[in-house]
Amino acid sequence: MIELDGATGEGGGQVLRTALTLSMITGQPFRIVNIRANRPKPGLMRQHLVAVQAAAGISNADIGSAAVGAQTLQFTPGKIKGGAYQFAIGTAGSCTLVLQTLLPALLYADAPSVVKITGGTHNAMAPPAHFLQRAYGRVLAAMGADLEIELKRFGFYPAGGGEIEAKVSPCRQLQPLELMSRGERVAGYAESFIAGVPADVAKRELACVKTAMGWDDAQLAIRGLPHDQGPGNALLVTLESQHVTEVFCAFGEKMVRSEVVAKKAISQVRQYIASGAAVGEHLADQIMLPLALAGSGRFTVDCVSQHALTNAEVIEQFLPVRITFAEQGLSSVCEIATK
Template structure:
């Protein structure tokens, strides 16, 4: 039997971040195709594997019993040779405040192809800058995966903020006979909207100031604004979540508090993203659009409108096309773009 050729990837291409590696890990597990990636995270201030990227590699290797070379912090290249995906019970500790959700998103699509159900527990950061918060996974990402036929249960057990971490999430994933394609051109009528601000080991006034910014900017009533003090041992930390539940899709826009950044500035980021999305008329926002692409490619096709096509999305499309017989196209409109995933004719 002929050996499966190794896919060669350049980690410096496009936006040059960790998503190239994470998408490659997911697709390698599912397709059985080994890959070699060089120049990992070459466009970042600290190139190479960080702890959260290394945990994604180790977690993927555990799930499919892969052979891996150069899996160490700071490594700028890596070879990954997968075997069959094994369902089961897995626990992974990042050991820092590295993103648990990015590790979970690496594993979750692959575990849909396992032989038996799986339970995954991951500890680390649950609400990080530049990563989807746990609530986004639960409300936005999983709603669309479930619409495609996946059965996943998710629980945020404990918040974890930068720099202390200590958070924990858990997901139960059942094997899926096949993901369904999805057409998501319109979001449908808005059914509910609310904002939550969480604080741990910080004054509740921070949450209240963030929510006041939401009230003023979006014109929401007080009963849609929810401050949540968490136990001190989950902090210090702060996160603002703006949730928009529409007929066909739920979006979550978030911002995470940082040292020496005013509550009003933190809130401004989430508010601006929500306003852009609402004005665009798109079905999904930038980040959900990035993450919807891979499941649709596994389903063999689909289409959705997105408020902004990022360099991240274009790079992800290029990686997907290396592993799967699909093409991803983006058609720009005045306020929204259309992303179409199509199977390549043999």
């Protein structure tokens, strides 16, 4: 039984999600205490409970009496089974974080899988669905994974109601990958998604991006959505490079000017570009786990977050790897190697 303290390091839900994924794949049970101890509302929120239940569903795991608010959990996995699955968060809690818990594990299933998750698809503190499709999905594909992620319906905070579907084929062994440079820029574009929000909001956001990036109108798009998928607004900036795709986002909020929202996304883009790194802060967090499953990998990252350091600690408790970070100019190098 692997013992984990959820208050370690960053102290958020990533400790739990990474443990669930790796417990399913390795067959090692774990016990975690102080779940999300460093959050304003500690314990399992609805999206975290669904991640636990979903992981139990695909691996026939024993989870005891897990419930919203619980700060301890014991998870004993069985065999990962492919098939058709559907999970409902019931709030605007993140579909993408639940899906990210399941995706690597389903690569080790005995048959192909189709997973549908309903809840939030575009909200703060979680990667948007487009990030999984364009950035995370591209890395997994480069490592040999065969998966397809489809956004069926947007779900903004606080209403939720979104739906995301993933089709995953088993993969015997993920291949190691090095992403030391992003390569030449292939494409760059910005999209402002709006549902039940005035078009002027999107126009102002995109005008800021146009000025900051020196882009032309062909690289800017207003994506109007049906009113019943809102209210909501998400600004996405996508940079496609030779070796990697990055997606940066900011979300509209009540009483927050469009220009302020745009500046949040632009500042992330500028930091990434200036660093010269292959991957950004959030993608770095999420590709460590598949690289560790592959046994090795290296990449440059613009910023090493406490989130990433904590994630590395958890991964090292389940897999025989060592994850190190070393500063290199304006970026850092993350290296994953077999112990």
